[in-house]
Amino acid sequence: MIVPRAAILSIGDELVLGTTLDTNGRTVSEALREAGLDVVEHRTVRDDRAAIAAAMRDLAASCDVLVSTGGLGPTDDDLTRDALNDLCDGGAPMVEDPQSRADLEAWFAGRGRAMAAINLRQAMRPRGARAIRNPGGTAPGLAATIGACRAWCLPGPPREMVPMFESDVLPAARPAGAPALAKCTVGTYGMGESSLAQRLGARMARDREPAVGTTASGSVVSIQVVARGPDAPRRAAEEAQACASIAAPYAFGTDGASLASALLDECRARRRTVTVAESCTGGLIGGMLTAVAGSSDCFPGGWITYSNALKTSEVGVAPEVLARHGAVSAETVAAMAAGACARAGATLGIAVSGIAGPGGAVEGKPVGTVWIAVHDASTGETRARRFEFPGPRDVVRDRAAKAALQLARWTLRGEDAPLIWERA
Amino acid sequence: MIVPRAAILSIGDELVLGTTLDTNGRTVSEALREAGLDVVEHRTVRDDRAAIAAAMRDLAASCDVLVSTGGLGPTDDDLTRDALNDLCDGGAPMVEDPQSRADLEAWFAGRGRAMAAINLRQAMRPRGARAIRNPGGTAPGLAATIGACRAWCLPGPPREMVPMFESDVLPAARPAGAPALAKCTVGTYGMGESSLAQRLGARMARDREPAVGTTASGSVVSIQVVARGPDAPRRAAEEAQACASIAAPYAFGTDGASLASALLDECRARRRTVTVAESCTGGLIGGMLTAVAGSSDCFPGGWITYSNALKTSEVGVAPEVLARHGAVSAETVAAMAAGACARAGATLGIAVSGIAGPGGAVEGKPVGTVWIAVHDASTGETRARRFEFPGPRDVVRDRAAKAALQLARWTLRGEDAPLIWERA
Known part of the structure; x- marks a missing residue:
C-alpha cells in the first residue's frame, strides 16, 4: 500500500x-x-x-x-x-x-x-x-x-x-486499507525521562511493533504506545500494561488519568477520604483534586495555611514546633498533615511547606526546598520527605504538588520508591 | 529603509x-x-x-x-x-x-x-x-x-x-536604522473582546501609530500597544495608559501584571489583607494569589470548603442557611466570605460556590452557575453576585476564580461595573 x-x-x-x-x-x-x-x-x-x-x-x-x-x-x-x-x-x-x-x-x-x-x-x-x-x-x-x-x-x-x-x-x-491504529498512554511521575527510557530498554527500539516512546510535559513523563494492524487495541493495551509494570510504582494511570484522578480512584476503591494543608503550594493540590469531576466524594476540602498563624490556629501546629524547627521542616509538615486529617475527619492527610522562591532561601534550605508529609489516619503513621525541586517558582510549586499526590497514592497502595529531586 | x-x-x-x-x-x-x-x-x-x-x-x-x-x-x-x-x-x-x-x-x-x-x-x-x-x-x-x-x-x-x-x-x-520599538500590554478582565474593541474604536485602526490591538487568552483580554520611532517607550506607555482609562474598571494592570498581583498591589497600598473560602474553585484562587512572589504579606491563607460540613465547621455557614438556600446561593457565599475573614483576621474575604459541571445542575441552577461574594471587614459590607460561566469544567472554574479576583479588586478601589457572564 x-x-x-x-x-x-x-x-x-x-x-x-x-x-x-x-x-x-x-x-x-x-x-x-x-x-x-x-x-x-x-x-x-x-x-x-x-x-x-x-x-x-x-x-x-x-x-x-x-x-x-x-x-x-x-x-x-x-x-x-x-x-x-x-x-x-x-x-x-x-x-x-x-x-x-x-x-x-x-x-x-x-x-x-x-x-x-x-x-x-x-x-x-x-x-x-x-x-x-x-x-x-x-x-x-x-x-x-x-x-x-x-x-x-x-x-x-x-x-x-x-x-x-x-x-x-x-x-x-484515510487511505483505504490503512492498518488499524490504536494508541495508549501511560503517565508516570517521579523519575527522569532518561531513567525511564533505560528501564524500557529494547521496547523503545525504532520500528518495533507496537511502538513505544516517551514524552515529558509539566514534569509528567508519559509512555506512548502505538500499535498498528490486526488487533491493534488489544495489543496497545497489553503493551501499555507491560510498560506500566516496568515503570511501577511511578506509573499512575493510562489515557487521560492525572495524578489527582489516580489518587481519588485509590481513595474511592478503599473508601478513604483525603484532605490537604498547603503552604507553598497555596491551593494547587486542592485545585488539582477538584479539577476532577466527582472529587467531592473523597475530598471534603482543606486548608491553605500560608501564614504560621493559620498553621497553628487551623491545623494545630504547635508554636514551639514552628519556633524550633521552622515552617519548612519535617516536624511542621507532619503536624500539618495530622492536624488537617483530624480536623477534616479525613483518613489521609497531605501537607506541603517549602521555599518556592525566588526569595526566602536560608542557610541549609535553598530555594526549591520543600517538605511533604502524608499522614495515614488508619495506621496513625506520618511520613515526611524532603525535596529540592529545581526551576522557577511556578515549576517548584507544580512539582511539589504532583510529588505530594504521588506520595499519597503510594501510601494508600503500600508502595514506595525514591522520587527524583528527593534529598535524604 | x-x-x-x-x-x-x-x-x-x-x-x-x-x-x-x-x-x-x-x-x-x-x-x-x-x-x-x-x-x-x-x-x-x-x-x-x-x-x-x-x-x-x-x-x-x-x-x-x-x-x-x-x-x-x-x-x-x-x-x-x-x-x-x-x-x-x-x-x-x-x-x-x-x-x-x-x-x-x-x-x-x-x-x-x-x-x-x-x-x-x-x-x-x-x-x-x-x-x-x-x-x-x-x-x-x-x-x-x-x-x-x-x-x-x-x-x-x-x-x-x-x-x-x-x-x-x-x-x-536587527536592521541598521530600524526604528526603535516599544511594547506595552494592558490586561483586562470581565468584558468581551468585541466590546473592548468597540470602546477603543479608532485607536485600533490599522496603520495607526502607536498600533493598538487586542488578544484574548484564558479569558483575559489584553490590549497590545506597539510604538515605533523616536521616543517609542514614552509614547507606548502613554497610549497604554489612555487605553487602560478607556477600559476602566476592567483594566487591571500593565506588562506582566496578573489579576492576583493587581489585587495584592491594591491590598498592599491600603494595608489590607485578603483571605478566601473556595468551594467550586477548590484552591484555584489561593493558587493564583500564591503564584505571586511576596504574596504572604497580604495573604495569610484560606479555606477550601468543598463539603457542606467544612463550610459550617470552618467558616461558620449556619446549617440552616445551607438547608434553606443550598450551597450555591447568595446567602451561603456571603456567610463564607464573612466567616473566612473573621477567622483569618483578614480585612477582605472572597468566597465562591458554584456548579462547575459536568454534573450537578439543578432546576434554576444550570452548570456554570456560580455565586461569588466579597466581604469588606472595614465597612462590614458583603456583596454577592451570580454568574453563569459558559464552558467546560476547567474553564468555568478558571473564569470564576478570575472574576472573584476582579470583584475583590473593585471592592478595594470603590469601582463597579457589570461583568460579562453576570446574571441578575
Whole structure:
C-alpha cells in the first residue's frame, strides 16, 4: 500500500507574527498520522493572497492531501477563499453556495442579530469547490482539488475546525486499507525521562511493533504506545500494561488519568477520604483534586495555611514546633498533615511547606526546598520527605504538588520508591 | 529603509508528527518582528536531510534572514548540520571546530561524565560556517550564508535556543536604522473582546501609530500597544495608559501584571489583607494569589470548603442557611466570605460556590452557575453576585476564580461595573 503524503497549511498574520500560538497544526497532524497518512510538512503564511496561493500550489505539488486552517472569516484580510479560487478556478468569479447562505442566515437569526453584508462573502465558493458546513460558526469550509492533491480549507478557531475536520476530512483522507491504529498512554511521575527510557530498554527500539516512546510535559513523563494492524487495541493495551509494570510504582494511570484522578480512584476503591494543608503550594493540590469531576466524594476540602498563624490556629501546629524547627521542616509538615486529617475527619492527610522562591532561601534550605508529609489516619503513621525541586517558582510549586499526590497514592497502595529531586 | 524579510524553519519529526507543540517559531517570530524585520513564513519539516536542505534553499531564496531550530543533537536523526553543509559547502567534508570541541569536553567534564564518541559530531561545522557557543547545552549553533540570505541554525530546546538567539542572532539581524520599538500590554478582565474593541474604536485602526490591538487568552483580554520611532517607550506607555482609562474598571494592570498581583498591589497600598473560602474553585484562587512572589504579606491563607460540613465547621455557614438556600446561593457565599475573614483576621474575604459541571445542575441552577461574594471587614459590607460561566469544567472554574479576583479588586478601589457572564 502506498502511504499518502499530507501537508498542513496554517494561515494568519497573528500566527506568523507570533502573537498567537498555532495549535491546529499539531491537532491535524496527529489525527492524519493516526489515520495512516505520512505528514511531511507544516507551513504557516500570512494573510496574503499570493503567499497563500503559492504555498498551496507548492504543497499540493508534493502531497496527496492538504489541509489548511484559517483565513475564512468575513473581513478583507480573510483571503483563503480567494487564493483557493486562484488555484482551482483561475480566479474566475466565485458562486454563492445556497446551503452556506442558508446556514449563515440561520446562524444570525438564531442569535437574534442582523447579518452584516460582509458575511455574505462567506457563502461564496470557487465553482469547482464544495462547501463544508460549520455547525460551530459562520465560516463554511471548502474542499477542492489542486492538481492531483485533495485540499480542504477549514476555519481557524479550533472549536470550529476540529468537528469539521473529524466529520468531513478524516473519513475521506484515510487511505483505504490503512492498518488499524490504536494508541495508549501511560503517565508516570517521579523519575527522569532518561531513567525511564533505560528501564524500557529494547521496547523503545525504532520500528518495533507496537511502538513505544516517551514524552515529558509539566514534569509528567508519559509512555506512548502505538500499535498498528490486526488487533491493534488489544495489543496497545497489553503493551501499555507491560510498560506500566516496568515503570511501577511511578506509573499512575493510562489515557487521560492525572495524578489527582489516580489518587481519588485509590481513595474511592478503599473508601478513604483525603484532605490537604498547603503552604507553598497555596491551593494547587486542592485545585488539582477538584479539577476532577466527582472529587467531592473523597475530598471534603482543606486548608491553605500560608501564614504560621493559620498553621497553628487551623491545623494545630504547635508554636514551639514552628519556633524550633521552622515552617519548612519535617516536624511542621507532619503536624500539618495530622492536624488537617483530624480536623477534616479525613483518613489521609497531605501537607506541603517549602521555599518556592525566588526569595526566602536560608542557610541549609535553598530555594526549591520543600517538605511533604502524608499522614495515614488508619495506621496513625506520618511520613515526611524532603525535596529540592529545581526551576522557577511556578515549576517548584507544580512539582511539589504532583510529588505530594504521588506520595499519597503510594501510601494508600503500600508502595514506595525514591522520587527524583528527593534529598535524604 | 528596506525592511528585511525573515523566515523561520523548525526541524524535527516530533513537531511535524504533532507529538510536540512548537513554541520556538512564535518566540523567534515575535523577537524578529520587534527588531524591525518582516517575518513572512514559518515552516516545519521532518528530520530528513533532503527536506531540510530543500526548505532552507527555498526560504533563503526569498528572505534575507533565516533562523532554524532543532536537529543539532548528536544522533543519526540530527541532520541540520549536514543539510546546511550540503547547501553552503556542497556536501564537502566538514571540519572540527576547536572551540566547540573544547566546550563539549568542558561540558561533560563539569558533570563528571565521559563524553560519548557520537558527541564529537556536534563539534563539526561546514567550512564556510561559524559555530555559535551554547552555554546551556551540548549543541553549538551554526551561522552561515545561503546565497544572499544570512542563516542561523540553533538547537531546539527553548532554554538553549533563546539565549543564543538573543546574544548572537538578534543583534546581527536587527536592521541598521530600524526604528526603535516599544511594547506595552494592558490586561483586562470581565468584558468581551468585541466590546473592548468597540470602546477603543479608532485607536485600533490599522496603520495607526502607536498600533493598538487586542488578544484574548484564558479569558483575559489584553490590549497590545506597539510604538515605533523616536521616543517609542514614552509614547507606548502613554497610549497604554489612555487605553487602560478607556477600559476602566476592567483594566487591571500593565506588562506582566496578573489579576492576583493587581489585587495584592491594591491590598498592599491600603494595608489590607485578603483571605478566601473556595468551594467550586477548590484552591484555584489561593493558587493564583500564591503564584505571586511576596504574596504572604497580604495573604495569610484560606479555606477550601468543598463539603457542606467544612463550610459550617470552618467558616461558620449556619446549617440552616445551607438547608434553606443550598450551597450555591447568595446567602451561603456571603456567610463564607464573612466567616473566612473573621477567622483569618483578614480585612477582605472572597468566597465562591458554584456548579462547575459536568454534573450537578439543578432546576434554576444550570452548570456554570456560580455565586461569588466579597466581604469588606472595614465597612462590614458583603456583596454577592451570580454568574453563569459558559464552558467546560476547567474553564468555568478558571473564569470564576478570575472574576472573584476582579470583584475583590473593585471592592478595594470603590469601582463597579457589570461583568460579562453576570446574571441578575
